[in-house]
Amino acid sequence: xxxxxxxxxxxGNKKEKAVDNVSFHVHPGEIFGFVGPNGAGxxxxxxxxxxxxTPNNGKIIINGIDNQEDIQEAKKQFSYVPDNPxxxxxxxxxxxxxxxxxxYDVPVAERQQRTEKFLDVFEIKEAINDPIGSYSHGMxxxxxxxxxxxxxxQLFVLDEPMVGLxxxxxFELKKIMRExxxxxxxxxxSTHVLDVAEKICDRIxxxxxxxxxxxxxxxxxxxxxxxxxxxxxIFLELTE
Amino acid sequence: xxxxxSLTKLFINESWGLSQFLYNxxxxxxxxxxxxxxxxxxxxxxxxxxxxxxxxxIALYAGLRMINQVSVFLSISYIMTVALILFFGIMxxxxxxxxxxxxxxxxxxxxxxxxLIIAKFFSILIPEYVFAAFLFxxxxxxxxxxxxxxxxxxxxxxxxxxxxxxxxxxxxxxxxMLIMQSGSFNGRQDVLxxxxxxxxxxxxxxxxxxxxNQMGPSENxxxxxxxxxxxANNESLLxxxxxxxxxxxxxxxxxxxxxxxxxVWSAAIIGLTLLxxxxxxxxxxxxxxxxxxxGKSQKKGKPLSGSERQKVLGKKSHKAMxxxxxxxxxxxxxxxxxxxxxxxxxxxxxxxxxxxxxxxLTPEDYESIRSFYRELPLLVNFALIGFFIFFGGTSAxxxxxxxxxxxxxxxTRMVPVSAADxxxxxxxxxxxxxxxxxxFTLVTARVYMPISIFxxxxxxxxxxxxSLPILLFGLFMDMNRPLLDWDNPQxxxxxxxxxxxTLFVGMAYAGVLIAVSGLLGYFxxxxxxYSFFSAISVIMTIVLYKTIDxxxxxxxxxxx
Numbered sequence: 135x136x137x138x139x140x141x142x143x144x145x146g147n148k149k150e151k152a153v154d155n156v157s158f159h160v161h162p163g164e165i166f167g168f169v170g171p172n173g174a175g176x177x178x179x180x181x182x183x184x185x186x187x188t189p190n191n192g193k194i195i196i197n198g199i200d201n202q203e204d205i206q207e208a209k210k211q212f213s214y215v216p217d218n219p220x221x222x223x224x225x226x227x228x229x230x231x232x233x234x235x236x237x238y239d240v241p242v243a244e245r246q247q248r249t250e251k252f253l254d255v256f257e258i259k260e261a262i263n264d265p266i267g268s269y270s271h272g273m274x275x276x277x278x279x280x281x282x283x284x285x286x287x288q289l290f291v292l293d294e295p296m297v298g299l300x301x302x303x304x305f306e307l308k309k310i311m312r313e314x315x316x317x318x319x320x321x322x323x324s325t326h327v328l329d330v331a332e333k334i335c336d337r338i339x340x341x342x343x344x345x346x347x348x349x350x351x352x353x354x355x356x357x358x359x360x361x362x363x364x365x366x367x368i369f370l371e372l373t374e
Numbered sequence: 375x376x377x378x379x380s381l382t383k384l385f386i387n388e389s390w391g392l393s394q395f396l397y398n399x400x401x402x403x404x405x406x407x408x409x410x411x412x413x414x415x416x417x418x419x420x421x422x423x424x425x426x427x428x429x430x431x432i433a434l435y436a437g438l439r440m441i442n443q444v445s446v447f448l449s450i451s452y453i454m455t456v457a458l459i460l461f462f463g464i465m466x467x468x469x470x471x472x473x474x475x476x477x478x479x480x481x482x483x484x485x486x487x488x489x490l491i492i493a494k495f496f497s498i499l500i501p502e503y504v505f506a507a508f509l510f511x512x513x514x515x516x517x518x519x520x521x522x523x524x525x526x527x528x529x530x531x532x533x534x535x536x537x538x539x540x541x542x543x544x545x546x547x548x549x550x551m552l553i554m555q556s557g558s559f560n561g562r563q564d565v566l567x568x569x570x571x572x573x574x575x576x577x578x579x580x581x582x583x584x585x586x587n588q589m590g591p592s593e594n595x596x597x598x599x600x601x602x603x604x605x606a607n608n609e610s611l612l613x614x615x616x617x618x619x620x621x622x623x624x625x626x627x628x629x630x631x632x633x634x635x636x637x638v639w640s641a642a643i644i645g646l647t648l649l650x651x652x653x654x655x656x657x658x659x660x661x662x663x664x665x666x667x668x669g670k671s672q673k674k675g676k677p678l679s680g681s682e683r684q685k686v687l688g689k690k691s692h693k694a695m696x697x698x699x700x701x702x703x704x705x706x707x708x709x710x711x712x713x714x715x716x717x718x719x720x721x722x723x724x725x726x727x728x729x730x731x732x733x734x735l736t737p738e739d740y741e742s743i744r745s746f747y748r749e750l751p752l753l754v755n756f757a758l759i760g761f762f763i764f765f766g767g768t769s770a771x772x773x774x775x776x777x778x779x780x781x782x783x784x785x786t787r788m789v790p791v792s793a794a795d796x797x798x799x800x801x802x803x804x805x806x807x808x809x810x811x812x813x814f815t816l817v818t819a820r821v822y823m824p825i826s827i828f829x830x831x832x833x834x835x836x837x838x839x840x841s842l843p844i845l846l847f848g849l850f851m852d853m854n855r856p857l858l859d860w861d862n863p864q865x866x867x868x869x870x871x872x873x874x875x876t877l878f879v880g881m882a883y884a885g886v887l888i889a890v891s892g893l894l895g896y897f898x899x900x901x902x903x904y905s906f907f908s909a910i911s912v913i914m915t916i917v918l919y920k921t922i923d924x925x926x927x928x929x930x931x932x933x934x
Binding site for chain 2: 145146147148184185186187188205206207209210214216220221222223224225226228229231232233234235236237238239241242245246249250253259260261262263264265268
């Protein structure tokens with residue numbers, strides 16, 4: 135579903151690479167967690183996947199489409215929710231959802247059905263006719279999630295999705311991620327909450343100073359680390 | 375004082391992105407050179423306009439000298455400078471004090487409200503000094519040199535100059551703070567801002583018209599008679615203005631002739647400035663922080679029922695239409711964008727409509743206007759086309775289209791919308807705004823001139839066609855160097871060099887094209903002029919469209 139092949143990124147004329155020769159593969163039906171310390175290159179990697187940055191080297195293939203070669207087609211395959219979703223403050227929630235449905239060309243019946251379902255799940259029906267500027271951080275996050283799910287993407291990319299969500303919404307999101315993958319689609323997300331990564335991810339990649347230092351299932355990571363400890367302990371050992 | 379200076383530095387740094395500039399110097403050479411290029415090219419482009427202004431002031435001074443009435447020279451330029459500072463200051467004060475997000479981060483810090491207010495005020499004041507230096511300093515120098523003034527004049531004029539932007543800005547800040555603290559505006563601050571701006575502009579226009587009307591009807595007026603007419607009403611005019619800008623009288627008494635009293639009047643103007651500044655701080659301490667911590671409530675919509683939601687979502691739109699609607703909503707709902715990008719198409723025709731009655735035109739005058747149109751429709755048509763292109767160029771709707779989205783632009787860059795749909799949607803908004811200006815202008819023009827339906831159709835089509843290359847050039851500029859990192863929407867337009875560059879390049883292009891087409895039409899045959907104009911516009915539109923279409927998707931990948 136998502137394949138990164140020797141992807142590198144350098145900002146400006148800095149010598150140090152923000153992302154250094156990163157390769158991994160996210161399979162269909164898989165929740166893939168992406169963890170690493172601050173400044174390790176998680177967000178840069180995600181931005182390259184979702185066409186917000188161009189890599190200096192390497193290829194990113196989404197559902198069989200090269201996101202540098204056929205940008206439009208690649209964009210149709212995924213949806214993305216950033217860690218701090220800045221949305222158009224003067225636009226109403228419902229207008230934002232209509233915009234998302236229009237640009238992803240979602241058929242009327244599907245957009246209506248999905249919107250109702252996710253507005254219910256995230257409990258923001260009452261606020262949907264208000265300007266986004268009046269929303270709290272968590273509500274903006276929920277609206278961005280509904281907008282991202284409106285076209286039922288093949289690949290769902292999230293950067294720190296649990297930040298700002300209340301416990302119930304966080305629980306619902308984890309359920310949605312699992313259901314999404316059960317239908318053969320994939321989820322790729324970054325997180326600092328290692329407990330969540332350990333519990334819900336099928337596979338995990340650990341990135342440090344722009345390089346992938348470990349990738350695999352929890353069992354594989356434990357085996358390589360020669361320890362039966364939690365992901366948190368292994369992470370601390372690997373990243374120190 | 376140290377705290378105030380460091381806060382002022384912080385606000386200015388934030389406004390002008392100085393730290394980012396230095397960061398780019400070390401880490402992003404390409405971006406750094408782009409910024410340096412802009413820093414050089416914009417002042418260079420403004421040099422001709424500045425010299426034109428200086429020549430105008432010299433001519434004004436010479437004219438007044440010929441009729442021995444130089445005493446009003448400084449007053450005129452002083453009042454003009456103060457009026458412009460007041461006019462543009464409205465948006466700056468509102469933006470810095472009420473729409474900048476930094477205040478929310480600073481209030482919890484142990485900084486007194488007085489220091490915050492002074493630092494914010496200074497951060498607006500410093501750019502206004504640059505503005506005043508270009509407008510008022512030439513007048514002071516021309517007068518000083520012309521009248522052979524000495525060192526005392528130089529010292530006193532420097533002191534008076536230092537007070538020039540402080541007075542109007544302090545007054546304005548007090549007024550805005552008092553209005554904004556009113557609880558009744560809760561949830562309607564955006565609306566208030568638009569109303570406030572329009573009241574300011576209306577006052578400015580009325581003052582202009584009134585000023586013009588004092589000079590009498592414009593027929594048979596040459597420069598000397600015009601000045602005589604002005605000076606015949608000199609006393610009452612200056613005295614009346616003196617009520618609104620009392621310091622103009624103090625300034626004139628202080629600098630027109632250097633006597634011992636000049637020191638007294640200079641001291642008075644400085645004292646008054648300090649008094650108003652203190653008043654601004656005192657009022658601010660009482661109301662400013664309180665109005666901020668009370669919270670900004672937004673007017674909420676009524677909850678939608680299931681069927682209402684279904685109805686909204688049930689209307690499927692084309693992607694270009696989705697982009698168009700989103701851009702249009704942002705423009706009309708964000709007061710600063712509305713003011714900068716839209717209001718011009720309402721205000722300019724409105725000015726024309728108001729100004730004509732004040733000109734006291736006789737039925738013979740109207741008849742001569744009509745006969746001029748009947749004899750030379752080509753000139754009138756091209757003048758109208760130029761006017762319509764002016765709306766397209768000055769609205770800057772495309773030149774700031776990506777910049778206006780700021781940090782939310784990730785959405786535009788991520789969604790699968792083709793370059794063609796982006797171009798159509800965004801240019802469509804600019805054309806719509808321009809069309810509003812065209813309709814208002816034609817309605818106004820029809821009142822005074824029997825413009826034929828054919829002329830109207832021709833000028834509408836050619837006006838829009840002629841502005842397409844300028845609109846696309848604006849889009850091209852903003853796609854290549856969008857200004858996305860701002861915390862205050864004012865910066866997306868006012869600090870955006872794409873807007874300035876598009877305006878200058880666009881107007882120069884339109885000027886040359888209209889001149890050449892007009893000459894062809896006048897000396898060869900009208901249809902040749904119109905055809906030449908259309909052909910060049912179509913070619914330029916196609917070239918720019920194709921350039922943007924080819925590069926937009928790649929550019930969207932590299933906005934950061």
